Amino acid sequence: MKRIPELVAPWWSYSKAMVAASFGADAVYVWVPFTSLRMRQNKIKDFTELGRTIDDLHNLDKMAYLTMNIFPRNQDIKIFEQVLERVLDLKPDAIIFSDPGTYNLIKKYSWNIKLHLSTQTSMLNYESIKFRYDLGVSRVVLARELHISEIAEIKQRIPEMELEVFAHGAMCMSYSGRCLLGEFLAARDGNKWDCPHVCRYKYKVYIQEERRPEQKYEILWDEEWSYILSSKDLCTIHRLEEIVPYVDWLKIEWRSKWEFYVGAAVRAYRHALDAIANSSEINPDIINLVNEIPHRTYRDGFILNPRWTVAEPQTEVSSMTVDTAWPMWGRKYFWLILPQSIEIDGKTYFQMIPKENIKRWDEFKFISKTDIWNIKIIDFLDEYQKNIETINCNMKKVFVQLDKHIEGYTILYI
Secondary structure, eight states: OOOOOOOEEOOOSSHHHHHHHHHHSSSSEOOTTTOOOOOGGGGGOHHHHHHHHHHHHTTTEEEEEOOOOOOOOHHHHHHHHHHHHHTTTTOOSEEEEEOOHHHHHHHHSSSEEEEEGGGGGOOOOOHHHHHHHHTTOOOEEETTTOHHHHHHHHHHHTSSSEEEEEEOOOSSSGGGGOSSHHHHHHSOTTTOOOOOOGGGBBBBBBETTTEEEEEEEEEOOOSSSSSSSSEEEEEEEGGGGHHGOOOOOEEEOOOOOOOOHHHHHHHHOOOOOOHHHTTTTOOHHHTTHHHSSSSOOOEETGGSSSSGGGOOOOOOTTTTTGGOOOOOTTTOOOEEEEEEEEEETEEEEEEEEEEEEETEEEEEEEESSEEEEEEEEEEETTTTEESSSOOOOTSOEEEESSSSOOTTTTEEOO
């Protein structure tokens, strides 16, 4: 069996963490209140639920990394320290940090916790990484600007350091995520916990010629708007074999996505990595899940395109062209099956989170750990375990009987 990197995925809520773990992530990076760059989207606001998430990930033999990677200002230091005291008792597997001051605080409270350096620190060369390794950092999340040849040299020079790279998802137009646009345009600091994604806004853009100031020419990307700051999405799934020899962890990125995106992206990359490890055949239907989820046009980023050639026309990733790209506001309807179930008259009914209206005998696809299957709804029960004809998104709790055996955190979709 070939050596392959581990797979790490983000969360936004308890259910998304469980979906990521169930579909094949080896670790989940967890946002911590007031200390993470993604606090605004974090659905878990208290330490009790944070602890429950970490415990349940450990029960699934998965790792939980706490993301505490803000660049704090003076007024944030005391908050960071208070949060740090609380979260260390939850027994995370590592802390992801950015700022040297927060490094000092983490070391003040724990010499044993593993430290991962965030991509926010723009690690671009082996001397910088050696400096961090000598400080006790065990893993570096490399800057997205690095080419695979540069990563290979870093690994050769510092083999003891774990290297993590982004493999899929949203990209930032700023240098390794450091952004001032949000603070300037929306008074929200992306270097702390409040990125407003202004690079993904739609803009009206005009050019004006010096001698004819009365004439303005509008620049359009589509029929109405310009997307001058918005990057394409990263996708390396068809070129993983070029990357896996030199890295220890592959990271999937998503922002404000739902469970279907989580399950589909993790499942596709898990399948590709396992196929590489076992020299087995790749199932194109599973790999194609990356096309089922909403995305911009895919590119394989800097990691496989050196900076000095990136301005030249790039080859599209196989099977992923402008025509296959979804707009970010596109929807894919899905329903999440939870592990909770009840038995009535020898029939098993699983609890479902309803997203849209469903009636008996409706058919769906679902993602399993081995394949993509078709499945059919046989029966419904409401929260009082009484038969009903249909379910809708306003129901808080429903139970469904299906025509195939499933496990918890299965995703049905159309």
